[in-house]
Amino acid sequence: MSELREQVMAHAGDRMEMDNSVGPSATAATLGLVERPLVDVAQLDSASGVILARTEGVVTAAQCDLNDHLNMAEYLKIIDSLSGLTLDEIGVGEAYVASQRKSFFASRVAIRYLLEMTCGVSYVAEARLLAFDRRRLLTYFCLYNGENGQLVAKALLEWAHVDLSSRRALDLPASLANTFDRASHLFVERLPKITL
Template identity: 30%
Template sequence: MTIMWPKAPVESHKMDVKEEWRDYNDHLNMAYYNVLFDEACDRILAKLGLGAEYLKTRNGSYFTAEAHVCYVRELEIGMPVITRLHLLDLDAKRIRVYQELFHAEEGWLSATSEQLCLHVDMSTRKVVPWPEDILSELTALQEAQRDLAVPERAGRGIAIKRRPT
């Protein structure tokens, strides 16, 4: 059964920045941005059939092979947040997703995350092709988002830009 995906990034559930995530700078520690992105991505991909039940019944999962986070505006403890996920690309074994993290009430952008995820057979812990039903759902999501512009921060690398002297 294919989900009817919106022709827009998929919005996550609302999450709150927890007190125990505070760092010595008195804001959200950078590691917990990844926790928020991961939690949102897991919930969204579970709708595709890639949740805990997939691991339990089919012994498959997905692992993040690479991630790039851009911190745009700091978050403080207690702030409500949501993410929006855009499936940028996929092939037989991988997906590339891009998420934006927003203040859930005020709407401003806090951070972005781009990830490359691999489909894994948990019995061998090797990268393997997506099963046909999962690939079909991923393809449906990609097709729904096909007309979205590639986000400005997608595909960025890290560099110190030098001015000519």
Template identity: 30%
Template sequence: MLDRIDFEPLFFAPFVSSSMRVEEEWTDYNGHLNMAYYSLIFDRAMDEALSLLGLGPDYAGRRGASFFTAESHVRYLRELPADSPVRVALRLVDYDEKRLHLFQSLHHATEGWVSATSEQMALHVNLKTRHVMPFPDDVLERIATMRASHAALPTPEGIGRHVGMSPRL
């Protein structure tokens, strides 16, 4: 993972994470990936994408700011057994001077099907005051570039959904 940006990044649409593998200890007594570890996988992919924006661990140390997730909505669509190879596709849906709206889909890395999606709102936070703060201008420029590359993507299935009872299954 990148710790600093010393080049102008190229933003693919969508961003696709490194390949990961479902570890045996991440599975539960049902024989599939436990729900807590879906969040771990999504978080690791988000860290990769944020590093490309220049917002990785080095940024937190140098500028005293980072990201906190304010809200997330995960949909579990298909089981993943231990040892499954996975990748996450991430798109920047929207942003403003302090927030990122992201949508991620977890894919089986060799077969391509979607196992889960995660939609989240991330806040740019001053690590000393623990308050939300605006992005620096150089970061906003990279965010705008990423958003422009993601703008042509079709609306993801499931974005904006809420939790509630649907018609009978």
């Protein structure tokens, strides 16, 4: 087992989410996903996972809020645009959806903001494959200040493999799972649940 997988699984252990007052997310329930042990986004570092995609940009005035820093919705837009590149890079983008009638739906996301990004500051965003199980991918995003290289924000995004006809989660095809495993060696029996 890789050091990264050992860290993720050691941190996750057998703990289950303790606060169920809100219950599982509607998306997870709708897709037929089960609750899993926790992994804390704060425990991950910028060297975790295998880099799949990278993008760069500059924070514009239109992206800033009344506090003159990058609006939280804009962090999600950066992650979302990078997600498309990530899915294309691992062979499950538009061509996969069109030919297989299967796709990946975002089922959970957690973002941790570490530093401000103000208007005019350049950024670099990277997406990494952190782990996968028989039905899900766990991707990890890092947003860096492009001028000084400081880690500004990090996020975990869990994807469920979905049949577009039934709208239900289903196992990855063996060929796809083998491709992911050969590229990353990050297969785990059950993905840990993400939390802040």
